Amino acid sequence: MAGLTVGIIAIPLAMALAIASGVPPQYGLYTAVIAGFFIALTGGSRFSISGPTAAFVVILYPITQKYGLGGLLIASLMASGILIVMALFRLGRLIEYIPEPVTLGFTGGIGVVIATLQIKDFFGLPIETMPEHYLDKITLLAQSIPQSHWPSLLVATSTLAVMLLWPRLKTPVPAHLPAIIIASVLALVLNHAGFAVDTIDSRFSYTAADGSIGSGIPPILPGFQWPWTQPGADGQPLVITWGLIRDLLPAAFAIAMLGAIESLLCAVILDGMTGKRHSANSELLGQGIGNVITPFFGGISATAAIARSAANFKAGAESPIAAMIHALVVLLGLVSFASLLDYLPMSGMAALLLVVAWNMSEAPKSVHLLKTSQSSDRWIFLCCFFLTVMFDMVIAISAGIVLAAILFMKEIADMTRVIEITKNKQYLPEDLPERYRVFKITGPLFFAAADKIFGELTRYCEKDRIIILYFDNVSLLDAGGVSALTKLIANCQKEHTQLILTDVQFQVLRALAKADIQAIDGVFRLYPRLGDAVRDL
Numbered sequence: 001m002a003g004l005t006v007g008i009i010a011i012p013l014a015m016a017l018a019i020a021s022g023v024p025p026q027y028g029l030y031t032a033v034i035a036g037f038f039i040a041l042t043g044g045s046r047f048s049i050s051g052p053t054a055a056f057v058v059i060l061y062p063i064t065q066k067y068g069l070g071g072l073l074i075a076s077l078m079a080s081g082i083l084i085v086m087a088l089f090r091l092g093r094l095i096e097y098i099p100e101p102v103t104l105g106f107t108g109g110i111g112v113v114i115a116t117l118q119i120k121d122f123f124g125l126p127i128e129t130m131p132e133h134y135l136d137k138i139t140l141l142a143q144s145i146p147q148s149h150w151p152s153l154l155v156a157t158s159t160l161a162v163m164l165l166w167p168r169l170k171t172p173v174p175a176h177l178p179a180i181i182i183a184s185v186l187a188l189v190l191n192h193a194g195f196a197v198d199t200i201d202s203r204f205s206y207t208a209a210d211g212s213i214g215s216g217i218p219p220i221l222p223g224f225q226w227p228w229t230q231p232g233a234d235g236q237p238l239v240i241t242w243g244l245i246r247d248l249l250p251a252a253f254a255i256a257m258l259g260a261i262e263s264l265l266c267a268v269i270l271d272g273m274t275g276k277r278h279s280a281n282s283e284l285l286g287q288g289i290g291n292v293i294t295p296f297f298g299g300i301s302a303t304a305a306i307a308r309s310a311a312n313f314k315a316g317a318e319s320p321i322a323a324m325i326h327a328l329v330v331l332l333g334l335v336s337f338a339s340l341l342d343y344l345p346m347s348g349m350a351a352l353l354l355v356v357a358w359n360m361s362e363a364p365k366s367v368h369l370l371k372t373s374q375s376s377d378r379w380i381f382l383c384c385f386f387l388t389v390m391f392d393m394v395i396a397i398s399a400g401i402v403l404a405a406i407l408f409m410k411e412i413a414d415m416t417r418v419i420e421i422t423k424n425k426q427y428l429p430e431d432l433p434e435r436y437r438v439f440k441i442t443g444p445l446f447f448a449a450a451d452k453i454f455g456e457l458t459r460y461c462e463k464d465r466i467i468i469l470y471f472d473n474v475s476l477l478d479a480g481g482v483s484a485l486t487k488l489i490a491n492c493q494k495e496h497t498q499l500i501l502t503d504v505q506f507q508v509l510r511a512l513a514k515a516d517i518q519a520i521d522g523v524f525r526l527y528p529r530l531g532d533a534v535r536d537l
Contacts, residue, residue, distance in 0.1 A: 001315060001316055002312050002315035002316045002322040002325075003312075003317070003321070003322040003323065003324070003325025003326040003329060004325065005172075005174065005311065005312075005315040006049050006308050006312045006315065006317075006323075006326040006329075007325065007326040007327075007328070007329025007330050007332075007333070008174065008176075008177055009174050009176050009177075009308060009311060010032050010049070010051055010308060010326060011029065011032075011329075011330055011333045011341070012344065012349070012352060013028075013051075013052075013176065013305075013308070013352070014028035014029050014031060014032040014051055015028050015029060015200070015217075015341065015344065015349065016349040016350075016352050016353050016356075017052040017053065017054060017056075017057065017356075018031070018052055019349060020054075020057045020114065020118070021052065021057050021060035021064060021300060022060065022061045022063075022064030022065055022072075023064055023300060024217075025200055025204060025217055026206070026217045026222075026298075026334070027298050027299065027300055028051075028052045028300070029217070029334045030222040030294070030297055030298045030299040031051055031052045031294055031299035031302050032052065032302075032330040033222065033299075033327050033328075033330050033331045033334070034222065034290070034293055034294045034299045034327075035050050035051060035290040035291060035293075035294040035299055035302030036049065036051045036302070036323060036324075036326055036327035036330065037323075037328075038286075038289060038290040038293050039286045039287055039289070039291075039302065039304075039323075040286075040320040040321075040323030040327070041286075041324065042282075042285065042286040042289045042290065043263075043283045043285075043286025043287065043290070043304075043320070044267070044278050044279030044280065044281065044283035044284075044285070044286060045263075045267040045270060045279075045283050045304065046317075046319050046320050047270045047276075047309055047312055047317050047320075047323075048266055048267060048270065048278075048283070048304040048312075048323065049304065049305055049308040049309045049311075049312050049323050049326055050263070050287070050290060050302050050303060050305065050323070051302050051305055051308070052300060052301070052302060053262060053302075053303055053304075053305045054110065054111075054114050054353070054356045054357060054360050055107070055110055055258055055262050055303070055360065056255065056258065056259075056300075056301050056303070057113070057114050057117070058110050058113045058114070058388070058393055059251060059254050059255055059258065059301075059393060060072055060255075060300060060301060061117070062132070062251075063075055063248070065132075067232055067233055067238070067244075067247075067248065068230070068231050068232035068233040068235070068238070069230045069231055069232075070230035070231055070232045070238040071238060071244070071248060072300055073227035073228075073230055073295040073298070073300070074228055074240070074244070074245075074248055075248045075251045075252045075255060075301075076252075076255060076291055076294065076295045076299075076300060077227055077291070077292065077295045078248060078249065078252035079255035079256040079291060079301060080256075080288045080289075080290075080292040081292075082252060082253060082256035082288075083259060083260060083284055083285075083287050083288035083291065084284075084285060084288035084289070084292070086260060086284050086288075087282070087284035087285035087288055088285075090281050091281075091284070092264065092279075092281040092282075092283065092284050093280055095260070095261060095264040095265065095268075095280070098261065098397075098401065099377075099380065099400075099401075099404045100377075101369060101373070101377045101378075101381040101384065101400070102380060102381075102384050102397060102400035102404060103261070103265070104362060104365060104366050104369060104381055104384075105366075105380065105381040105385040105388065105396065105400055106385070106388045106393055106396045106397055106400065107360055107362060108361045108362065108381075108385050109384065109385045109386070109387070109388025109393070110357075110360065110388060110393065111357040111358065111360050111361025111363075112357075112361070112385075112388075112389050113134070113388070113389060114353060114356070114357040115353075115357040115358070116134070116141070117130070117137075118350040118351075118353045118354050118357070119141050119350075120141065120144075120350075121152070121156075121198070121347050121349065121350035122152075122153070122156045122347055122351060123144075123148040123149065123152065123156070123347075124148060124149025124150075124151070124153060124197075124198070124347055125141065125144040125145070125147060125148065125149070126147055127141075133390075134389055134390050135390070151190045151195040151196070151197045152197055152198065152345070152347040153347070154186070154190070155183050155187050155348050156347035156348060156350055157351070158182060158183060158186055158348075159179045159180070159182065159183040159347070159351035159352060160351040160355070162175065162178055162179040162182055163175050163176070163179045163351065163352065163355045164355070166178055166179065172315075174311065176352065179348070179351075179352065180348060180352070183344070183345050183348030183351070184343040184344055184345060184348070186345075187199055187343065187345035187347075187348065188343055197345050197346075197347065198345065198347070199344060199345050199346065200216050200217060200341060200342045200343070200346070201215050201342035202215070203346055206218045216338065216341070216342030217334070217338045217341050217342060218338065219334070219335055219338035220335070221334075221335065222298050222299070223297070223298075224296055224297060225296065225297070225298065226296070227296060228240050250394065253394070254392075254393060254394040255301050257397065258303070259287055259291070259301065259302075259303040260284055260287070260303075262303045262304060262306070263284070263287050263303045263304040264283060264284070265306070266304035266305070266309050267304065269306060269309075269310070270310070270313060273310065273313055274313060283304075287303060290302060306360075307356070307360075308326075312326070366381065376404075376407040379403070379407070380403050380404050383396075383399055383400055383403055384396045384397065384399070384400035387399055387400075409448045410448070412444060412448070413446075413448040413449040413452070415442075415443045416441070416442065416443030416445065416449035416452075416453060417441070417443060418439050418440070418441050418456060418457065419439065419440050419442075420437065420438065420440075421440045422436060422437055422438045427470065428530075430534075435464055435465050435466060436465075436466050436468065437465065437466070437467050437468070438467075439457065439467070439469055439470065440472070441453060441469060441473065441474050442473040442474075443473065444474070444475055444476035444477075444478075444481075445474055445476060445477045445478070445481035445485075445508075446476055446477075446480055446481055447480020447481065447483075448480070449481075450477075450478075450480055450481035450484035450485070451480070451484045453484075454484040454485060454487065454488040455484075457469075457488060458488060458491050461488075461491050461492050461495040461497040462497060463495060463496045463497070464496060464497075465495075465497045465498070466497070466498045466500065467492070467498065467499050467500070468500045468501075468502060468530070468533055468534075469499070469500065469501050469502070470502055470503055470530055471501055471502065471504045472502075472505075472530075474505060474508055476507060476508070477507065477508040477511040478511070479515075481511070482511055482512070482515045482517065485517070486517065489517075489520070489523065489524050492523055492524065493520065493523045493524075498522060498523060498524075499523065499525075500526070500527060500533050501525075501526045501527070502526070502527045502528070502529060502530045502532070502533045503528070503529060503530060504526060504528075512526075
């Protein structure tokens with residue numbers, strides 16, 4: 001029953017997402033069938049439902065426009081190799097190192113881009129091709145709004161109303177099904193009345209095995225075909241060259257990274273819902289295997305879909321068999337009901353994707369983050385959101401992670417402090433001679449903090465002075481910290497000052513040993529305890 005429920009949900013979504021990615025709708029169905037089955041069979045999450053997802057649209061659409069279906073399938077094949085390599089190197093847990101502001105930023109940006117792409121069909125605007133840049137898209141759409149086609153807009157708003165109001169009835173039937181049925185019936189009535197509404201049947205065509213041209217979706221099983229023999233942007237089969245591979249590599253990397261992020265996030269969410277545990281590396285391997293097979297049957301890039309996976313669990317799924325049944329249901333819909341699917345209106349599909357875009361944007365979580373988080377998290381979120389919308393998701397994620405890392409290092413560096421404890425009775429019950437200065441360092445001494453801390457200590461270097469550094473709360477000393485300490489030792493030697501480290505933790509000792517920093521008579525020594533250093537001197 002779970003597989004049947006999710007399969008019904010997946011059919012219109014797979015078609016809509018394929019169209020949004022720039023390819024005919026049947027390729028979305030092929031993806032849901034092939035990838036949905038094999039990823040469930042080989043993956044590491046028992047409840048995940050894989051197939052085409054909204055997150056991929058912003059990556060796949062530009063590839064399709066420039067390289068055609070063939071280029072898209074080759075990029076998907078390359079991405080699958082990256083996913084398999086990530087699994088073999090056991091990188092599944094790296095998802096934990098992507099901050100939430102980065103994730104919310106690029107998913108929110110993706111939602112905005114997807115919603116923008118649906119405006120054309122939602123209003124029935126007479127636009128042949130959309131510009132490449134986002135601001136140009138917005139300008140063209142705004143200029144075209146006066147030319148809105150009211151029958152298409154009526155179908156779209158009716159679909160959207162059903163999608164929004166149906167969940168209030170609390171029925172087990174998913175909103176997608178009645179919304180699409182009502183949209184199709186309304187479009188059929190309008191078309192018979194002479195008010196043309198664009199549908200799958202009128203928008204798309206295919207070439208049958210006998211050479212004849214059919215409209216809509218071909219009611220046949222996906223056949224095996226080499227991805228590079230599929231048509232490029234000019235309609236001719238692609239020729240694989242090193243230049244083509246080089247051009248597609250950044251896109252393949254983006255597909256792999258986004259596929260890994262979304263599938264592992266989906267698995268984590270399902271773990272929270274079910275109390276089970278997924279295998280991150282097995283899930284990456286399953287995603288890689290599924291995406292290796294899918295392009296040979298015309299399927300586009302696939303990953304786990306959070307909404308469909310949650311619906312799968314809520315419908316009663318207990319194992320990956322539900323996901324495999326979902327794939328068979330989509331296959332049945334393709335072979336047996338293709339003629340009915342041809343009636344789906346394009347404006348209704350656009351309304352469906354608007355809801356998908358809103359759900360994936362996680363706007364309530366983003367608003368909560370902006371209201372409650374610290375300024376650094378807000379800047380990271382806004383940076384990722386803006387770059388995703390205006391430029392590219394890969395740039396957005398890269399910039400977001402770099403910005404998050406820099407701000408994190410700044411915060412940690414600010415936490416690393418040095419205080420003088422020479423006259424603190426808690427640490428030194430007895431008074432020390434005037435030439436002694438004792439300092440306690442708290443926090444990690446990595447490159448961003450060590451120069452500042454040891455730079456402050458340099459001004460205490462005077463002839464015959466003894467400086468003791470209490471390292472009990474120093475948990476980390478990296479190469480930058482070792483370099484800064486070496487400079488301090490050299491300065492002490494120059495000024496005839498003794499430098500002593502006490503209570504040094506294991507990681508710091510290991511770093512000093514690897515850097516071959518040894519004691520220097522009259523200049524530098526280590527003691528296990530602060531009391532030992534004071535008594536010895």
